[in-house]
Every structure is written in structure tokens, then in C-alpha cells.
Amino acid sequence: MSRRIRLVRIAAAGIAVAALALTGCASGSAPASSESAADAGYLTPGKLTIATGETAYEPYVIDDDPASGEGFEAAVAYAVAEELGFAPEDVEWVRTSFESAIAPGPKSFDFNIQQYTITDERKQAVDFSSPYYEASQSVVALKGGAAEGVTDIAGLKSLVLGAMSGSTSATTIEQAIAPTTTPQLYSSNEDAVAALKAGQIDALVLDTPTAYTAVNFYIDDSFTVGELPAAGVPDQWGLLLAKDSPLTADVTAAVDTLRENGTLDALEEKWLAVLSEGVPQLQ
Template sequence: MSRTAGGRRACRARTFVTAGAAVAGLLVAAGCSSGGDGPGEAAGGVPVVEKGKLTTCTHLPYPPFQFEQGGKVVGFDVALIDLVAKNLKVEQKILDTPFENFKTGAFLNSGECDLAAAGMTITDERKKNVDFSVPYFDATQALLATKKSGVRTLADVKAKNAKLGAQAETTGESYATSQGFDPVAFESSDAVLNGLRTGQVDAVVIDYPVVQGWLKDKANADAFALGENIETGEQYGFSVKKGNTKLLAAIDKAIKDAKADGTYNKLYKQWIGPLPQGQS
């Protein structure tokens, strides 16, 4: 998903401990300092911005990849980075930050975070500012519409002169624009779905895994219909500051090991749903 939040919200960072961390509970931090004991090294000489922590920047909520549940941040991305943290013998700490910083690498360059994990599409533009891990998720977009609209495809949107929505500065928005639409832009995936629910738009282009989770709710499934899947060739990656080769290697190793030993598939089924056809 190529997300960014519209409008700069400088210095907003909420701090969380993940469900996989040894310390339970929810921490909320004001300002822009990560605090703690200052920089340190994790196992294998991997530098970290806070001793004993692997600090992850994300932008909440974005289920099923990262979202709050029971006072902790959980999800597919969170679980994968917990594997990295375990290998490095540290604890993952999550900062909720404006998504625009992931595009520029701002929080990585400032030493606020070690990595960004936010269902982020790997693009050539972003590679200019950050280094990406190996891809960890093949993503597609989907069209979701109200049942009463009768919209099931983008052609229907055009034919019925329906109002289309998407998350601001995402690949979904870019795709819709490339097809000649001028979608209503929303700041977050939650805002996109709320816009659909409240009738601000008739249909939305949004990441398919988000739709999968949303339609598990019977009320949503009764009122909204999944339309066409849109293959955009997207792959998600975790990002680090350019040149941070040791951390990048640790992330890549955790992803590859998880795929090799079955952990990846287990987490996929837990957080996202059935494995894609042909994958076991």
C-alpha cells in the first residue's frame, strides 16, 4: 500500500510496547524524543537508537498489519518485526508517527526509529530515501462498494458517475488517478472505510487485505460488496536508514527464516487469512 497521511503533523509520536514484548502495557510518549538510555548495540553489533529496544515507526491503524488491540499494538507486520527483535535479543518498541515520514525517511534519518513497518509498498521513488528489506508481502488493491450502488468494477464507477474514494498518496489513489478518476482522498484506511460507510463515497480502492478483515464483520458484509481485484504488482517491504546494512541483513534473515520454517505461513493465517492459491 503506498500510504501517506495528508498534512504534516510535526512531532507527533505515540509510543507502544508490542504484544510480543516482554514488558506488558501501553506507553504514551509526548514530543519527539524516543527517550530511554540512548543509542546502543543489539546482538551481532546491530546499532539501535535506544539500548535494549528495536524502535519501529508505523502509522496506526492499518489492520491487519498493525493496529491496537487490548492496549497493545498487534498485527502481521508487528509479529514479523518481533522475530527480528528476538534474534537481536532486544524488545520491539513502536512509535505511531505521520506516514509522510516513511516516504522521506525522516524519522530514520533523525534517529527517532530504527526501521519503518507500515504495510509500505517498495517503489523506486522511496528507494532514493531509504533502503528496503526483501519483499515480505505481495499486495493487490480491491474495489469495495456499497451494495445499493451496484458498483462492482471501475467501469461501473464511471458508468454510474459514482463517487470514488482512496487513501491519500497511496498506490490505490495513484492507480485510480491513472485510470482517469479524481478520487476523494482520505488520510487513513479507517477514514476511507468510514467515508464509504457514511455515504461520503460510493466505492473505494483500497488494499485487499484491509477489505478481507473489514468484511469479516457481518454488518459490513451485509451492506458492502467486494468488487474487482486490481493487480498492481505491489510488494511490501520494511525500510531502514540508507546504509544501515547490519539491521537490513537482520530483517532479511528473519523474513527468510520465517518463510523457510513455516512461521511466516502461520502468522499469515493468523493475521490475514487463508494463504493465496498455490501457496502452502
């Protein structure tokens, strides 16, 4: 957290440096700033407003309750908040749809954590922090379909595979599988899921956490065929902020600190180890 942000929060709260130290934000004395927290870029003075999905699934958020801090992304959010100098009670949660958050324009949050892949196209409309997670890719199919019984990449080559156009999943199909049948690409994962359910494709490639969520929560009678080897550009997730947000540098610094001190690895091990349980590695 930058010195400027710390001074701004002291002024906004109207408290002494000694009181601020109780929150774990400041380590030394400094004169109060005349600027307000709003000037620092926060949506609400003295509060950190974090957004997640209208429905937040496990293992990212347990029981759709991000304020509990339970689940990978809920835990990451509170770890970032602490690095920025906010106590848990000073964190406020709001909900957004996936698409509305990445659209240009004003935001109802300071940052949004919702499995957003960092892409150059999205960077034209919003800011991202440095990555807090890098996802692998997995294959999802319906039970009783053409993909049932497939145990290796060779078995996938003749299948009709689907993915979201322009995604890491689409790149992985081409580079890791190299299918003999032209893949079907869709404008969104939702459209690709609908195609799988309708029998228009044999299997679907998604990032592994999304594949886990799909199989366990919203694609009936589905299963994970297996996890694919890395290919192409890695699928890295970042915290999403408004375009040119004055908070981007400080949020990025917080994520970098959590990566360097091992916190992100520990949270990944705690909350995301379930993703690979029983899932074969396709070779």
C-alpha cells in the same frame, strides 16, 4: 543475523556466550567484540526499537497494543526480532505518523511496520526490507450508493472510481477494470476517502487489508463490493528503515528467512484470513 551483529550485542550486554545462547541468538562460542551496539546501528544498545502507527488497527495489531504480539504485523515484528537475536522483553515500541516515517531524515526507530508499500519513489528517502506481504486490491463503497448491487467488473466500468495517485490501486483501476468514466485520483488515501464520503466518487479502490480496516473502523455505512484480480505491479509491503541504515541487510535477511521457512505464510493465514470472509471475487 550476521556474525558481526551477534558479536556487537555480546559486548554491549557484557555477558558470556553461554548466557547469550539462552536468548536463542548464538549457537557457538566467539570472542567478545570491542564495538558497542550503537556502532552496529541500533537506536538503543541491547534493544530493538520498532515503530507502528499512532493508531494501529486490527487485524494488524489487536486492541492497538503491539507489545502483545497479537495481530499480523505485531506478530511479524516479533518474529523478525527473534531472527535478529532479540528476546521479546528487549523489544521497545514507539509510534509515528505514516507520513513522518517516510520523510527523509533521522528516525526514532530501528524499523517501522505500518503497511508501507515498497516504491521506487520512497526508496529515495528510506530503505525497505524485502517484502513480508503482498496485498490484493478491493473496491469499497457506501451503502445505498451507485455501487450497491454490483457483482462483477462490468458493473464497475461506468462508475466514478477513486484511488490514490501513483498507487497500485490506481493501476488496478486502469488495468483490471478499464472504466469508461475517468477515475478520480487523489494525493492520499485520506483524501480519496473524504471524496467517497462527500459523494464525489461512487467507489474507492484500496489494498484489501486497508479496505477491511476502512469498512470496519472508519468509513461509516460502507461495504466491500469485492476483491479485484491482480493487475500491474504487485502491492508489496516492506519494513521501513532509515536511508542507508546499517541494519537493512540483516533485517532483510530475517524477513527472507521467515518467508522461506513458512512463518510468514502461517502468520498470514492466522491473522489475515478474516479479510476475505464474505468478500466476493469480482470477475
